[in-house]
Every structure is written in C-alpha cells, then in structure tokens.
Amino acid sequence: MRADPPREAADHARGGGAGRGERAPFLAFVQDEASEAAIRGGLAAFGGGLAVRRGGIATAIKALEREATPRVLLVDIAGIDDPMEQLEALAGICTPDLRMLVLGDNTEIGFYRQLTRDLGVAEYVHKPLTRDSAERLFGPFLKGGEAETEAARRGGQVVAVCGARGGVGTTTVAVNLALQLADVSRGHVALLDLNLRGGTTGLMFGVRPAPGLRVALEDPERVDGLFLERCAMPIGERLKLIAAEEPMDAVPLPTIEGVAGLLGLLRQRFNHVVVDLPMPPGPAERAVLAASRLMLLVMGPDLAGIRNAIAARKLAGGGAARMMTVLNREGLPGGLKRKHILEGLGATPEVTIPDLPKLLPRAANLGKPALNTVLRRALAPVTEEIAAVHAGKVRGSLMARLFGGSA
Template sequence: MGGDRAIAREVPDAQRGGAVISADRPSLMAFVADEASEAAIRGGIGDVLGAQLRRGTVRTAVKALEKETTPRVLIVDISGIEDPFGALDDLASVCTPDVRVLVVGERTEIGFYRDITRNVGVHEYLHKPLTRDNVTRLFAPHIQGGGEGGQDRGGQVTVVCGVHGGVGSTTIAVNLALQLEDATRGHVALLDLHLRGGTAAMMLGARVTSGLRVALEEPERVDSLFLDRVAVPLGERVRLIAAEEPMETDVQATEEGARRVIEMLRQRFNHVVIDLPLPPGPVERLVLQRARHVVLVLGPDVASIRDTVSVKKLVSMTGSAGRVITVLNGAGRKGYLPIKLIAEGIGAPPDVVIPDLPRQLPRAANLGRPALRDSPVLRRAMGVLSLEIAAVRSEERGPSFFARLFRRGG
C-alpha cells in the first residue's frame, strides 16, 4: 500500500541516533578480560556476522552500553568483580530487555552457577579457563538463536489516562517517560494512542508519520524494522511512537495490532509509557489488561471525583492486574476543591500531588519543550511518581533487578 499510509516511510538518518532502535544492532558483543578467553570465544562461536569482541569486564560493558546499541547477545566477564550481582544489576539498567546475556567468570561452585543462572536470570555461565569446545556447546546455541525460545521477558507497561478531558494526562505521560529515563537509566518508549488530536508529539516538538496507524490497523505489516521507521528519538534512551491523523480519519485499530505493537515495545524497552484515551473500546481494554501500573490523572474538581471512582471500577472490570496510581494535577488552583475534599471523594489521598503551574506548563507546551526540564516543582512531583513505578523492581533483594528485568519463562 502506497501513499501516506505506507509504514515503510523512513525516519531521517539524523533522527536514528541512540541505543535502542538502530537497524545496525550488533548480533553479538563480548567483553572479556583476558586474551585466552577471547581466543576460546572466537574459536567456539565461529563466524558471526557483526560480532564485536572487546577487552574488559562487566563494568566496561555497562559504560559502553550507556551510549551504544544493545546487542542481541551479550557476553560479559565478571572475573575480579567484588560484587558481581550488583554489577549485573547495573548492566540490566542499560540494556534492552530482549538481550540474551551469557556470563564468564572464575568461580566454579555449583551453588554459584545455580544462583546466577536461575535466581539472577542470565542464560548461561561458564567458568575459566574457557575452552573452544565448551563455548561451542553452551554458548553457541544462544548466539545462533536457539536455546530457550518463547520466554516472557519484557519491559514494564505503565498506562496514563485522564479521568476526563483537560486534566493534563498527556503532560504527565510525556514527563513521566523522561523522568523514568533519568531515574532508571533504562530505555523508555512513549506510546501515544490518541491517534487523532494527540498532543504528545506537539509537546515535544517532534514530527511523526502515519506508521503507528498502519501498524494498529494492519498488524501483519509490523516487522522487525517497525521501530526504526516510526520511533522518534527524544534522547539517548527515549523514543516516541505517535501519530497525528486528521480528525475526519476513520481509524480502524485492531486488538491484534495493539497487542503486537506493545509486545514489540516490551522487547526493546525497559519501560513503556502509554498515553491512553478513555472511555475504552476493545483496543484500550486490551492495553489496560497488559498494564503493570494504571496512572489516573484527575483535576481538583467535582467531575474528577466522580470520574475517578468510575474509572477505577472500569479498570477492575477489564481484568487488569495493574496497580492504580492516582495523580492529582493542579492542586491549589484558585476556586477549585482542596486536597482534603478530593481525598474524601475518591476514598483515599491521591498518591501523587502536582501543584498548579499555570505559567510553566502552557509555556512548555507552546515551545515544544518538556516542562520537566525547566520546572523544579514538576520535577520533584514526577520523581515521586517514577519512584512509585520503578520501586516495584526493588521491593526486596530476592531475585535481583537483573532477573526481574530479563524475566525468564515460567
């Protein structure tokens, strides 16, 4: 299909930077500390197109992948690392969730092997000295695309929706995505599902194509290069996926299209923030069902009290297991309800309170610049919200952040 509906429209080369969606994603990247291990890996894996072998440890990998593209398969060396589990946690924060991680080290205890492959969640561990044969037998299947297929690994989905129009839900979604990048150092996708009249791109001064609409209407056209074509870089690790369809357009989004887009994003990003329109149709209900968190944005008014109670019930009825987080936007606005009455009306104090910012937010929207960058007050409030979301990954020390991020099936 041609014309402006063609999903194959390319993003200009200048917009392709960043570590998440490069079409030149390395198939393999290895960081090993000694020449003998490097030689064993080279001999054991054979010729792998695009493979990169470098000298260093897991700490070297963390520094490199803060700026570079996450490979499909990553080998890291934990030799000499005092806290290997902490180092692997740091590694997880700079990698996309679909990476397959293989580890080499000096420890030989069977308990350590079980801990690192089961509780920590890396795919395989080999102790030194490495041999060409054991690399071929245990690492090569992962590098060649075999091993454990169909695992449910993926990033965390957070849905943001306004309980009614005009409460600032898109402002919250945009700034939350940027705050999550700053707070977690992870890769973040911002998906705006307001295909007609959406304002996320406008708030960010970004130009988008019609690729998202095509993907939602014709899921069979969503291929491995979908993100390269439609995602707009907002920073080193943040991408916007949005559309600006004319109001007269009859958008026919499908549940399968939404499912495929979300799962693709989950495989490439640590956090997926979705600006979701209400009331929900079948597509929106499916999105709610996949959310880890549902952020309900309300204003300091009577209609918001009524609609917050109603939307909470609706989220529950969809079967969503996501935690509902209430965000009161515009607290203290002259002539509106105080927080105490809002809390009484919705049955609990709002989880996050954002004070009225009558000058900063409109100015930022008109300039196409995120308000988070210029408003310390908003930045503090968004920090509270990002903590509510990201803290789920560090509830307890049990399975590490690495294991939860690169979740293995079961």
Template sequence: MPAADGMMAPATAPGASTGERLPVLAFLCDEESETTFRTGLSGRTGAITVRRGTIRTAIAALEREPTPHILVVDLSGEENPSELLDRLSAVCTPDVTVLAVGDRSDIGFYREIQHEFGIAEYLFKPLTRDNVARLFGPHITGQREEAAQRGNRVVAVCGVRGGTGATTVAVNLAVLLADSTRSHVALLDLHLRGGSAAMMLGVRSTAGLRVVLEDPDRVDPLFVERAAVPIGDRLRLLSADEPPEADPAPKAAGALRLLEILRNRFNLVIVDLPWPPGPVERAVLEVARHRVLVFRPDVAGLRDAAAARAMLTAKSAGDGPILLVQNGAGAPGSLETAMVLQALGAAPDITIPHLPRHLPRAADLGQPAVRGCAPLRRALAPLAQEVNGTRQAVGNGLLGRILGRWAR
C-alpha cells in the same frame, strides 16, 4: 536480560543513534579468556567483537552505544554481581541475549543469575574451548533464539476526563525514566486525532501508527521501528496526527500486536490512553503492569476518578496496580486537600502542584517540562520509582540516588 523515526527518515534501533547493532560483543578481562573464547568459536569470529574489560566496562560502553544482539560479560572479581547485572539490564534493550563468564562455580549463583537476571548461559573460569563451543556456540550461531523477558512493563496513563493533563504526565514520565535510569522507553500516544505528545516533544507524528493498529497482519518489528520517532537515544515516540475528518478504525488485535513488539524491544512502554476506554483501550489496560489515573482536584474530577478506579478494579479490566495522580493541586478554585481525601477515601498516590508558568510554556516550546522544572521532577520521581519497579525512598540505592539527583 530482556522483560520497546518518522517516515521521513528510517529509524535506528533504540539507543542506536549512531551505528548499527553488533551481532556479538564480548567484554573479557584477561588475555587467556579472550584467546580461549576466540578459539572455541573459530570459524565464527568474523561476526564477534571482543574488548578487554569487565561488566563495569560493558555498562559504561552501552550507555553510549547500541545494544548488540548478543552480549558476553565478565563477572570476575565482583563482590556484588547482582547489582551490576541490574544496572546492565537498564542500559540494554530487552531483546539482547546475555552470556556471562566469571570465577564463581557454585550452582546457587548459576541459578540466581539465570532465573533472576535472564542470563542465557554462564561459564566459570578457566574457560575451555570445548565449553565455549558447546555452551556459547548455539546462542551465537542462532540455533537458540529464546531470550529471557525482563523489565518489559506497560504503563497505561489515563485522564479520567478531558483536560486533566494526562498527556503531560505520560510525556514527562517517559522523559524522566529515559533520562534518569537510562532505560529504553517507548511512549505510545493512542489519541489518533488531536493527540499532543508529539507537539510537547517538538517532533512530528508519522502515518505508521494508524497502519499498525488497523492492520496487525502487516506489522513486524522493522515496520514499528520505522514508524517510531527518536527522542534522544533512549526514548522513542509512536503517535498519529489524523485530521478531524479521518475515521480511523483501530483493532484490539493491532494494539496487542504492537505492545508485543514494543515489550520485546523496550524496558518500559508508557501508553497515553484515551478515556473512557473502548475495545482497544481495554486491551491495553488488561496487559498493563500499572494503570495511572490522572484527575484534577475539583468535583467532576473526583467523581470521575472514583468511577474510573471502580471500573479498573473489576477483574475484566486487568489486575495491575491502580495509581491515582492528582494534577494541579493548589490551583485557584480547586478543592482543599481534606475534601480530596474524603472523596477518595485515601490520599492520592502522587500529587503534582499547580505549575501555571512552567507547563504551558514548555508545551508551546516543544520542550519536556521535566527537564527544566524542579517541582515537576520532584512530583514525578515517586511515580517513576513505582513503575520502574523500585519503590523506595529517594536516596536509597542506585536508582534512588539517580532519581534523587533529578528531583533536586
């Protein structure tokens, strides 16, 4: 179902603000299935936690608890298991291995949940000890370690020139996604000197990010977790605060290694990317699912937005969608909407209004503006839907209802 603390205190896994990840957690809705499951895995039950309930119980529990390494869910009696599996993927870290049981025996259903939702194995009821041991056993003993990659999207947010508010967009987009969709989100600030993501979130950067980018051979998932700062239970920040005299030498290989680890650990990775791009930034752009260009509605901003879009359209800069975000619309001295449309040839994908009272104050207080500013939530909701892979009108479907609530 997978596609991701500071040095002063060891970090926990995403979503694991309290407690450690369980090796195996199973939710089964009837006593017979629970008994067969336990006896089929006899000798391994010391590492297995079984609770009574269905996939709905699992979703509710994992909104509050750390994701286990292996999760077993019961789909019995559900008319629309696809919707529930989609909801489950939003509350689990992407590296989880999901096993399922249910009361449907048709091969089409089996293939659907494997190919569309990354379910590692499925057993239909009544369970037998032999099937549990033979088909679930290898996953639980670690003999099969492949995990489906689902939802591990990278979103690169770039300001086409200094002062466009790209960091504001990246920070608040990450917070909105983590809060409203309950996805596990990583926010990566690649401004190694003078970055402001940590300041906007009211935390301190660590020294780990520079090490990760300069020496990829030293990096492993545990190192990255310890370098990440928790922002609530669903968001982690990786940033640096190098002094002006520092001379960091990040490598493209380091950025790609870091993204590989984050994509295996988080549903979404939001990257606040310096512009113009050097080798490291180009490496990120090439793997990004979405490239978000933030500009101000003035002559220089429109010129640089058009140039940046032309550069990203080139094959060498990746092939993800390019989204234009106009920030500060309606500010004194800014260009009229008609002039923006004429310069770009189309309307911006997202327009954020001029918010002179909300944004500076939130940044100074170290509080994400999106949590207290309804106009910013409304403006960012379509962008959150787009990068989360659910481009639809607010109000339609589960995510639409969630984002609609946050947009009010």
C-alpha cells in the same frame, strides 16, 4: 534531555537508542587472550556478527551507555569482588530482550545458581574457557531457538496513563513521566500515544510524529521488526516517541491484535513502555490495561473529576495490576479543596501535582517538556513504583532490571 530534531536524527543515524536495526548479534567483553581465542575459535562456525573486545564488565557498561544493546552479550566478571552490583548496573542500561552470558572465575555451584536462577543470566561459565565449551554452551544463543523463544516471553513494563476526563493533564503526566524514567532509571523508554487524532505528545517535544502508527494498529501483520525504524522518533538517547497526527475527519479502527502486537514488540525493545491512553478506552485500548503493570488515573480538582475517577477505577480496576490516582493542578483557583477531594474519592491520591499555571502552558507552546524540580518531586512515587528508582538510587534484582519484570 531533549536535543533539537536535526541533532536527534544524527544521533539516531550513528546508532544511539533502542530502536535501531543494526544491533550486534553477539558482543563479548573478555579480559584475557586465552578466553578471547576460545570464543573466536568456538563460535567461528556461527557466521559473521561476532564481536570480541578486551575488557571486563566495567568496560561493557561504559560502552553500552553509548551503543545499542546487542542481541547476545557476554561479560567477564573474573577478579571482581562484588559482581552483583556491576551486573545490576549493566542490566539497567540494556534492553529487555538481551540474552546475557557471564564468564568468571567462581567455581561454586551456588554462585552459578544465583546468577542463572535468581538473577536471570542465561548462562554462566567459569574459566578456563575452551573452544569446545564456548561452542557447546554459548553457541545455542547465536542460533536463536529456545533461547530466543524464552526471551520473547519476557519484556518491559507497560504503564497506562489515562485521564478521568479531557483536559486534566494526562499527556503532561505521560510525557514528563517518560522523561523522568529515561533519566533516572537509565533504561530504554518508549512513549506510545494512542490518541491518534489530536494527540499532543509530539507538540510537547517539538517534533512531528512519523507516519505508520495507525496502519500498524489496524493491520497487525504490518507490525514487524522494521516498525520502530519507520515510526519511533528519538527524543534524547533513551526515549522514543511513537505517535500519530491523523486528520480530524479520519476514523481510525485499531484492533485488539494490532495493539497487542505493538505492545509485544515494544516490550521486547524497551524496559518501560508508557502509554498515553484515551479514556474511556475502546476494546482495543483495553488490551493496554490488560498488559499494564501500573495504571495512572489523572484527575483534576473538580466534581466531574471525582465522579469520572470513581467510574474509571471501576471500569479499569480488573485490568492493571496496580492503580495510582494522580491529582493534578492541586490548588487551582476555584477548584475543590483537598479535604473535599478526599471525601469524594474516599481515598487519598497517591500522587499530587500542584497547579503550575505559568510553567506548563509555556512549555507546551514552546515544544519543550516542563520537567523541573517540582514535577520530579511529584512524580517520584510513580518512578519508585515502576522502576524501584528514587532520589538517584537504583534497586531491584537483575531479573527485574534486565527483563523489565512481569507485566
């Protein structure tokens, strides 16, 4: 999953990933010459950036696995027996801010409604396509306006990962969860580390975070479309890291507006945003909990972990839509037995990660993520909860996959 930093930089420059600015304004995949001519003629007045390629949705899937998601995508599903499955696959590799247009040969109104109302497709048009219909129905999406405003209301899911106390493995969980999501969901994932001083996400990947995160969090006006180009570090093809390494004597003052603005930007560009969150959270960090679909509370097998986990659940219970407790390092020599932990918590942890005394320290010191079979199996319930992905299977509606679901 991880490439050496020089190779990552080269891939980034060529255009791999969700954080690039050179996204095509409009990209179409059509199967016949007549449709291509109608699109080129009908949309010629909307300026440059119009790209039309020959091929159907299978061609689109293969291409967008390697290329940046365009702002507007048109795909041709004519002649496909089960287009829904193909649309699901396409949605899984695109960023949430995509506006998808579909061209096909099904003339039934029920099919149109299923695509546009139930599955989140912006517009469906049946063949034959004319220049007039291409301009009238597809043109508004090149202008922006209402279509862009609607897209801004949608976005990827935010997952907050926080520890009951320091040293329980919060960053380890966040790093490996982000890697697993990027791997099995095939979606675009952002890992945001809000531990501005002493954060270790960069160390675990063997990279130095780019500057800019602190400024963006303190001054909301600095969070713009170029922020990702300056601050996001590419980790593999579908994972970006946004972190900082502020001096220990620095006093970062993130604002609620800064955190909310950054999350809004990330949610439009990524299917999943995993946040390594300091605990207890300050007022600005609580904006993450308010935006989260899921909160992971990481604890260790000790009395302090139980006490703080109970307190943290009360503190953050009203923010995240769903909370899962992660018991890390189960079986640690000298740690509490499982039955005592269950008695103390009054509930069973949804996720249990065994003690891995050799693997995790070695991986952290080498700057290589520790994701292996044991960790993958332990994190599977979280992956299932976040992305409806388990054991290599992808489920969920196109709306949930393409636009990341509701927060």
